[in-house]
Amino acid sequence: MLRTFQEHHIRKTSLLDGPWDFVLDPENVGLKEKWFDRFPQPVKSIYVPSCWNNGLHMYDYEGVAWFRRTIRIEDTNHVRLVFHAVLGAADVYLDGQHLGYHFGGYTPFEFIIPSLSAGEHELIVRTDSTLDDLTIPTRLVDWFHYGGIIRSVEMQFLPDLYIEKLKIDYELEGADAAVIFQVRISSLAQTDMITALSLYEDGQSLYSDHVAVCANQTVDHTIKLNWNEVRLWNVGKPELYTIQACLEQDDKVERIGFRKIETKDHQILINDSPIFLKGVNRHEEHPEWGFAFPPKLMYKDLQIIQEMGCNTVRGSHYPQSSYWLDLLDENGILFWSEIPIWGALLPDETVSNPLFQERAQTMMAEMITMHYHHPSIIFWSIHNEIDTRTNSAYKMTEQLLQKTKQLDNSRLITYATMHPLEDILLPLFDVIGINKYFGWYEGNVGGFKEMLQQFHKRAEDMGAGDIPVIMTEFGGAGIYGDTGWEPRLFSEDYQAKILTEALTIFRNDPKISGTYIWQFADTRADLQSNGAHFRDRARSFNNKGIVNEYRKPKLSFREVKRIYHSWSSGKL
CATH class of the missing domain: 2.60.120.260 (Galactose-binding domain-like)
Incomplete structure (x- = not known):
């Protein structure tokens, strides 16, 4: 489907x-x-x-x-x-x-x-x-x-006249919406034609008129309507509207939700109310299916994520399927969508290459076009872990930001940095994501405290002190079934210890607006016997999932569930 x-x-x-x-x-x-x-x-x-x-x-x-x-x-x-x-x-x-x-x-x-x-x-x-x-x-x-x-x-x-595109935009004032429908009608006919155009919302008529289209040409027809007292889409309250545009022999259906996204005083606001994000990073991958992820497994992933107490998911690290986004829309779960620029090993020569930059802009445009109407998406992310200390990264980022804002100015634009204390891009974004692995790749978990103190001061000095900050990656590997009397590397116990301590630090920091644990499920890694990279990936998997590759829970799943649910009740 x-x-x-x-x-x-x-x-x-x-x-x-x-x-x-x-x-x-x-x-x-x-x-x-x-x-x-x-x-x-x-x-x-x-x-x-x-x-x-x-x-x-x-x-x-x-x-x-x-x-x-x-x-x-x-x-x-x-x-x-x-x-x-x-x-x-x-x-x-x-x-x-x-x-x-x-x-x-x-x-x-x-x-x-x-x-x-x-x-x-x-x-x-x-x-x-x-x-x-x-x-x-x-x-x-x-x-x-x-x-x-x-x-x-x-x-x-x-048919000879067909709907090429139905695009829906709106501006909210409280619960009143000024809605703009753009219907693109294209002709494959050899003669000029006139067609009836109608709009429906959940089967109820909204608009009807006739549109003339010249032979082999395209017409953009714009309809503006004011709706009062719309039902607002929100986290855990997924109010959705189904819109159908009809010609005499063709139609197109889109689904939308009305919500307002803002930032203020280092907080993210949905419909004027601040929200703390409780999330996980999810690869759309399974060892038996790869990236050809079937709907049945999407439902299971969704159930596990809800059971954990999450209100958001980060789509790591590529545009995920529309079916998955539909499920999030229907369940009131927020989504972070990004293009597959994974940059921990990305050389400066690549970042500054015109072909690479052109491909990045095309991917950004295609992702936004594909997922434009999903109310669950509140973030467009333009890259992950590139070297954000360089002028090349700054120039490419400016280009991607400009492109993204041209295509959609209704959502927040973000990224994830692995160089938070040296990053030169901080003031450019609506939201800043930080990827750090204290307790795994460096030091102990307590290192997050000092790092965040230094980061907040640096962000303030750069004029980015009010920008919301999200911990977008943190955690450690835990091999499913490896438990013992005390925490040790690669055990379920040690992984749970890292996440428990890190989450407590982040929730006690008033300038942190959310957390995305790395990661939801264990995923296959690109591990090669003659390669120099990723050699810490036991079993040829990235084992940082809080469930294993077959979605069986580790100890960390139960700890995260306890913590995320306690946050819902206002406890730490």
């Missing part, structure tokens, strides 16, 4: 999920040999969506692979093909013709084929999961390098 609700009631759609022909191309000869024209034999079959690394004998494969699927069209039709996520880079071919290229593994891309003839057609996708110094993420990244078509492929049948 793509969403928890139906996005089209009139437009005909179908999923191309299921078995696809599949072949690896380790020597990268497919383009030269024109595999897009004549698919090689013999072929395997692979299920889409999936990650090929979860199959037998492909665990370590990173590189090029080809997919093929036959599609059948009963009558000549305008067709829209939507790839909801393909890891790395993708070239798409239909009947040997190149439809286009997309870079970036976690956001959708599409192709429109006007008047596709009736009959069978061969759809071929060349994917490349190779990471290098200019990909995002780069080759040195602290999660497993999966490959594949990881989210659904969708085929839609379009």
Whole structure:
């Protein structure tokens, strides 16, 4: 499933999920040999969506692979093909013709084929999961390098006039909303046409008019309405509105929630009330599914997160599926969404490279477009743990901030720094995230106190003293089942000790606005026997999850649950 609700009631759609022909191309000869024209034999079959690394004998494969699927069209039709996520880079071919290229593994891309003839057609996708110094993420990244078509492929049948986009913005004054609907109507017709346009909210008529669209042109139609006494979306109180835009032969459904997000006096406010964030970092990853994360497991993750007492989740470290965001919308849980710039080992030459910067801006734009209407998202994050002490980082950050504000000025813009006492970016952001691992990578847990004292003074000196600060990563590894009489490294006991002491320090600091524990579940790491990095990852996993990779609770889960629930009742 793509969403928890139906996005089209009139437009005909179908999923191309299921078995696809599949072949690896380790020597990268497919383009030269024109595999897009004549698919090689013999072929395997692979299920889409999936990650090929979860199959037998492909665990370590990173590189090029080809997919093929036959599609059948009963009558000549305008067709829209939507790839909801393909890891790395993708070239798409239909009947040997190149439809286009997309870079970036976690956001959708599409192709429109006007008047596709009736009959069978061969759809071929060349994917490349190779990471290098200019990909995002780069080759040195602290999660497993999966490959594949990881989210659904969708085929839609379009009429001559169709809704290309429905975008909804609003301004709140108390519980009164000035709502702006932008409906983009596109024509695939050879003649000028007039169509009826209607808007509905939960089935109730809001607006109706006629719109003229010239042949093969696009029209943006804007509708402004004032709504009084709207139900406000809030943490634990998920009030949602379903909006349907209809043409005579097409429709588009979006869902929104009304809420106001602000910062004041180093606090985050939702609908004028301050909130302390109680969260975890979550990779959308599972050892049996990789990044092709099924809805059933999303429900389980959500239940565990709620059981723990969380009111927020950080999406580490890439745009996560719309289905997951729908669940958070429906349950009143806040979300931090970011693009996959993981920078602990990111060289300055990469940060200053124009291609890398261009890719980062494109990813930011695609993430915002993809998730624009989710009320659960209150943060757009532009990078994680890059070297924020350099002029190159400053320049790239300015560009990303400008791009983000152009696309959406209704949310807070943030990042996570691993250099809080030397960072030169602090005043640029709405919210500052700090990643530090006292008790694991450096010193003991008590080191957080002195570090935060120094940080707050430095932030004040830089004019950033009122900016909310969130502890976005902290914790330590604990091997599931390894317990003893006293805390020791890699035991569940030691992991629980780190988190208990750290959370107490953070909650007693009046300038800390929230916590995101690293991390929700153990995840596969990119551990290679001939590599120099991540060699502390026992079992080839990042074992800092408070549940293991199969979602079994560790001692730290029970401690965090106790603490987060006590905070709800005002206790420490």
